[in-house]
Amino acid sequence: MTTAPGRRSSTFTRLLRHGFTDPSAAEQLLDLDALASVRSDPVLLEALGATADPDLALRGLVRIVEAGEESERQVLLDTLVTAKPLRDRLLGVLGASEALGDHLARHPRDWQALVTYESADLHPGVAEFEQGLADAVDPDSLRVAYRRCLLTLAARDVCGTTGLAQTAAELADLATATLRAALAIARTAAPEDAAQCRLAVVAMGKCGGRELNYISDVDVIFVGEARDGVDETKAMQAATRLAAHMMRICSDTTVEGAIWEVDANLRPEGRNGPLVRTLSSHLAYYQRWAKTWEFQALLKARAVAGDPELGAEYVDAVSPLVWGAADRENFVPDVQKMRRRVVDNIPADRIERELKLGPGGLRDVEFAVQLLQLVHGRSDASLHSGSTLEALRALAEGGYVGRADAAQLDEAYRFLRAMEHRIQLYRLRRTHLVPEDEADLRRLGRSLGMRTDPVAELNKAWKRHASVVRRLHEKIFYRPLLDAVAQLAPGESRLSAKAAAIRLEALGYADPAAALRHLEALSSGVTRKAAIQRTLLPVLLGWFADSADPDAGLLGFRKVSDALGKTPWYLRLLRDEGAAAENLARVLSAGRLAPDLLMRAPEAVAILGDPEGLKPRTREHLEQEVLAAVGRAGDAESAVAVVRGVRRRELFRTTAADLIGSYGTEDSPAEQDHGALVDRVGSAVTDLNAATIAGALRAAVRERWGDTLPTRFAVIGMGRFGGHELSYGSDADVLFVHQPREGVSDEEAGRAANAVVGEMRRLLQLPTADPPLLIDADLRPEGRTGPMVRTLKSYEAYYRRWSLVWESQALLRAEHMAGDAELGRAFVELVDPLRYPMEGLGEDAVREIRRLKARMESERMPRGADPTLHAKLGRGGLSDVEWTVQLIQMQHGWAEPGLRTTRTREALAAACAAELIPAEDAQTLDEAWVLAARVRNAVMLVRGRPGDTFPSDARELAAVGRYLGYEPGHVGDMLDDYRRITRRARAVVEERFYGAAG
Template sequence: MRLPLPCQLPAVLQPLTLRNQQFLHEAVAAHPELDLGSWSEWHARQFDQVAAVSDFVLTQVQRDPGLLCGLMRSGELERSYGPGELRGHVAKVAQAAQSEDELARNLRRERNRQQVRIIWRDITRQADLGETCRDLSDLADAAIDEAYQWLYPRHCQQFGTPIGNRSGHPQHMVVLGMGKLGARELNLSSDIDLIFAFPEGGETEGVKRSLDNQEFFTRLGQRLIKALDPVTVDGFVFRVDMRLRPYGSSGALVLSFNALEQYYQDQGRDWERYAMIKARVVAGDQAAGAQLQDMLRPFVYRRYLDFSAIEALRTMKQLIQQEVRRKGMADNIKLGAGGIREVEFIAQAFQLIHGGRDLSLQQRPLLKVLATLEGQGYLPPAVVTELREGYAFLRYTEHAIQAIADRQTQMLPENETDQARVAYMLGYADWQAFDAQLGQWRERIDWHFRQVIADPDEDESESELVVGGEWSPLWEQAQDEEAAGRQLEEAGFKLPGEALRRLAALRASPQLRSMQRLGRERLDAFIPRLLAQAVEHENPDLVLERVLPLVEAVARRSAYLVLLTENPGALRRLLTLCAASPWIAEQIARYPLLLDELLNEGRLFSPPLAPELASELRERLTRIPEDDLEQQMEALRHFKLAHSLRVAASEISGNLPLMKVSDYLTWLAEAILDQVLALAWRQTVARHGQPMGSDGIPCDPGFVIIGYGKVGGLETGHGSDLDLVFIHDGDPQAETDGAKPIDGAQFFTRLGQRIIHLLTTQTNSGQLYDVDMRLRPSGAAGLLVSSLGAFERYQQSEAWTWEHQALVRARVLVGCPRVGQAFERVRAQVLGQPRDLEKLRIEVSEMRAKMRASLGTKATVAGTAPNAFEPGMPFDIKQDAGGIVDIEFMVQYAALAWSHEHTGLVRWTDNIRILEELEQVGLMPAADAVLLREVYKAFRAASHRQALQKQAGVIDAAQFADERRQVRRIWSELGLS
């Protein structure tokens, strides 16, 4: 605790009293109305004390001498405020404002007035630690809420009143105060950590041009921050820090309750649990805020005894310790050893471990938590007493440091004057006596911290080692360029100068220049670890080239850097995958949420089978309200991105062979299409009602999605688009049974349009798939959705041979089983009809020739010229002669030529099983069938490798030369030209 003020100021501060007296004489001369004569000797002595140690108080009184006189006359310096009194002062000045500029000015001036009062009472021992923290927190609560209440009606007048989709009621924002504000423990120069939320999606009403609720509250949040944060001639109200919100500085400023809940369920980190312990509704809708906190409580407090929290807090503390050592912050009474943060960690470790079961631990103020730990027997009374008294001493010291100049710092001063000020405010005659007492308290706190948090198996000497610490000087440019280049070269970099250039470009990037302090500190902790792991790879230059763009992309979402810093295994997997595939590196850089997938090695390299895929996606979407289309679309895209990465990682690691890769990617597309169809159906029916089927019974859904090409042939690759055809079995003339009826033809057209919209719309997470609908009857000129009867008529009487070739690889992906079975019957009938073989050969050959001419390699005449096999010449794996399309055309020709005799040829849609069928029925020699299957798989594997390397499907002509010749031989033996 702190001692009474010494009777006399230290010698180094006594000249300041002359400065103070000079100011008073000048103030009286300039402002005769000031009644300084009414000051008591006691007031005068207090002014000497306070003004000598607090430049901030003196500056405020110099700017407005009447401020102090008013406080004295009102008696506010001599008494504690009653309940609601401080709020009343803030409300009065806020409500008097006629403009936003005046609101900002009034709030700043009232803040300065209250700050003078609070510092005065703190220094003169009229307020204890509890009152000081409470007044500061009440001031923040009042400033935030009064500013919000002033801004909200004016914002509604401009943009309309936000109405919830589900409730139909007007919406208010909820402002969560985090950290010290949430616990009502603000210090004299705290910033305020806030999270903004609103109950539900919807739109504003009452204006011509409505906004959705997200945009409404985002703009309102920006105005609220502007009212509080910027520094003007009147100072600031509170520094506002929004980085604790989901995704940090790069995340949405305001999120709906559902979006917040889903984020914390799916992506919430241990440090976010730690932060959320102290969350409190400080402004806005208190009732809705209570509901939000109930929603988030399971994320913070687990129902089981969560001993993993110890390790999470230990990791966080190690990161802090590294930063303290690196930046020379041992004199930081918050972050340094035995500092304020260690007391907080002790209390919160017990809260995180036991709070789910012991509800008495679910509270915010630290001193109350310590009392509960003692009362419930978690800690011995003697330990709690030391922690409580040591914490109070540190907080009083923190206030003393910040009272000097209203600066947000916890660093012990280095100059003699400020050291004397701090010692005096704590009741010590000199710095040496104060520093000795501070050292004792920090030593005791650090000892207790180690008993609770420290790893019992950790070697004390090892604990001082900083992972990647040998690279910190290079990253921080603490060594000359020659020494840095030599270090890189000795570590295995082939082009050290280029590596230095890349690191310098990262340092100079706009993303890093705009980073907040915490984010930059996280980056500074991460880069040395990245370099330490990069040099373990065979080609560290390549690793750095591919990973640094990702680092730049996520720099302002520094939680991702913490993720990789805290999880060396995830960082190792990231570097391995990026070194192996620039496609993966680019995907993760574009969509950093994929970094989550790297945390679980077993999950990353073991993608689920089709039933588990479908079930997982269904479960994800079930948690989202049916009317929240934005979240549904994001969930679908997150799902696709995550599982696409898992498949690519499994392919690169050798866990999945080619055929399984295609299977998984195809299953993924089917699972997504199934849910997209369900969403589109639900939305279209909600608007227009159900359509009637051809049998007069309402459809449910009477609709199928047919997959052609790669997805139809179970050969989906990385980045494949979807060739789709939509077929329905409804009555095109009958109207739907909804409030806005339309005929069946229109209904299914709108359903198809909705499906394409859901699949192709670009969101923050990209689009699901490119969709190609040109294989539908009559191509781009045809109807978007065909009835089953129209499809059958077209295929029987109008379709070209190439369209029947495409039908070989067509199958039902999702939709109504009854309609799907009817489609399969139509397909079998169309493909199974007898054909003129000579005419078929000519038409297939002519179509192939056209494709080679337009799509093949010009330099080798699509692989048919004499130079087509020479080393150094290009070979298009797919389009050139002897490549993938030749094999596909042979399979399609065989299916069309002989399926009327061998129905098994149209049972399958994939080339491999059709080739197996050709071998079994004797239509192709076994050696040729085996050769085509193996060559086809080899070609596709090469295409996959090229895709993962972000390269076109073109390789050196010397590769696969013999295989291509064999494919051309079989092509000729089938009579194709």
């Protein structure tokens, strides 16, 4: 068959036509003497070409032929040519599984297991597999026998004799027979242990559900009981030895490989719990300690080996606990946690190739089905199946899932499982990753019947099915709810109102009856509006259910829809702009502030659909808009009403960006730099309040003096306002300064300045439903007893003669915010020597600052407040950090330019860079300050009113937890973390503020 260089033989061409990717190597293999009798037989080439990987199949065949005795070799080849069933089965397996080819090379006679193929053998059960393993008397012989049985099973699979569900069931039955054989070997090795105890093996997971993979951990739980007259402790020790030996028999790796891992970690207390427990011990644990996911795992429990009566007792005993899990107090938080675990911990470079855990993967289907089983299985025993596909069919027949949706999900699940099976079959390795190599993808596609362009066809089909799963994973929870209230889906069974309420309650809705009314109002009817709502709501309901307050989210959505339902762009925006609907759902269900703002300006929904819409506006842009609006207004009150409208819209923009940035979405994960979020909110609210004050100032001036006030006038920001660190509910601390214009007397200028201040404050305090902007001027010279506004010269005289150390400290935050910019700069230049004194502070001044801080701690903390949880005045909170940083600024600001900033975090970073504080201490203070600031923001967002402590209401506390990044059910962790972080900060404050040298 040797061909001259540059020419191709007819065999080479035929090999190419039959799908060989390396025809030259295949020619050489066919040229071997061992294949002399069949090399030219066209039937063989056609059969090889029909396999998933003809090159692999031919190499495997050559290995078997060369490994066998000469007499057996010819029998195999003759049978291969004359018997099509054997030819298809053997070559089909060799072309799909390198691992089974290795097995046949080690045991060349095992091909004979594929010869008998009568109709009665097509669907073997446990008994038939037990017969195939009957001769196994030790671990090695069991491994060989197991592979031989697996060989026959895989042959039926790759030839299409069995479908996906039957193959998975046969794999589970083979696992059952193997567990029994392994336990028999363990008992034979230790008859004295076997005599002391009863031991039952309960299969969990895919084995329990009779839907096993080729290579998967076989999850089990062991139940033991003492035999009559045997001490229980000794009996449990004996049972544990038997169980452990059985696990080793299956899990240990030898030259024959391993069978599979036996995993007992689903037992009570996991790895930390005893391997074997009595039935009463199991029940005591489940009744007192078990979490919801453990009952979800028990849904598939099935006694498979050992004492059948004990196994049946266990399954019967736990079944009521499984089907009562949805009544548990922590069911909703546990369910939400389980849903989020679907894609957790998947490396970023693997998530797109993950068949099991990735978006649109197998776990999405399995979780959706199991959750619906738990919710509705309480009252419908037809849902009590351990098989995903059987349960899905029962859900459709019971009306809990639409039939069309169930059919699509069934098809997608079968395809994805078939992919998983063929990927694992190749090397018999436990993996759920779609390969990247072109040859692997080609073999995988061909194994699934794709021949024209296997790689492209495979990728297209995979993505299509994953997309279906991803969409239906959300839809099947909620679409039936719409059918129940909107009388849709004619001809299909539908959820009853009771079943719909049960599902809503299980998904976190506290008032399911009200939720159903909202759904009916939104989705009923044949209008285009109702049709779009029916498209949106299944997904929106899922997003609401992921929040701390689903009821508030749905109610808010109804209110916004009622307000904007006739606006043509509203529903189109939510339908066509992917991020808009999810952003709206997150905002509406996160607390009171953002929805309250939106309800008073529903058109602000448009912000959520604009990619640039969530970015804060600059102060210059805001001032331009505000001042232009004031200029168009007819009077001062009308002007301030317009200014308030701008403030309301921009507050909504800021709150929405904050919520979406903190919670994150699937496409935009939550930011990890929480400090950046706090800074962004502080700057945005500061700029907005500065622009609002500028608008009120312009309105007050225009009302009486037109365009020119008799005196130049400026507003100086103080406190968190001057520091650009405002939270949503902060007052604006200010100082007012004026300077008479040329030719204007001091008295006239003073009267004008005071009149402007009075009018500004009146305008800003007019009754409104919006969050108030309160101006606080109590940091002025002489406090509440001093004049509200002074000239620049008056400030200079006061600070020169009377200024106290606390006033110098307060001036660290002074920054021009509104009015005459030149006058504002002059004021800042005036106070610089006070806040950054040359050569720093003397010892007396340091002692005075410490004394004032200690007095504030003892006098200003609200009565009954927990000092470990008060974000402003509590241990390690905002005040602790700020006073520590400000002391450093006053001591060293004269020498370190970086410290001359009104912002706390900037000053702290500058102090660290200048080595005035160790980096570790600076990090500790920064972390505590950011956390305390986030808590204050969260409280305002959730409750709609400011607060410095965590809410006492459970749902509000959970919402604060969600904002801070804690999953439902973990508010205890949140409070513990807050105390830990602020306790560490307080230790730094004790050393750096109270213990620092002057």
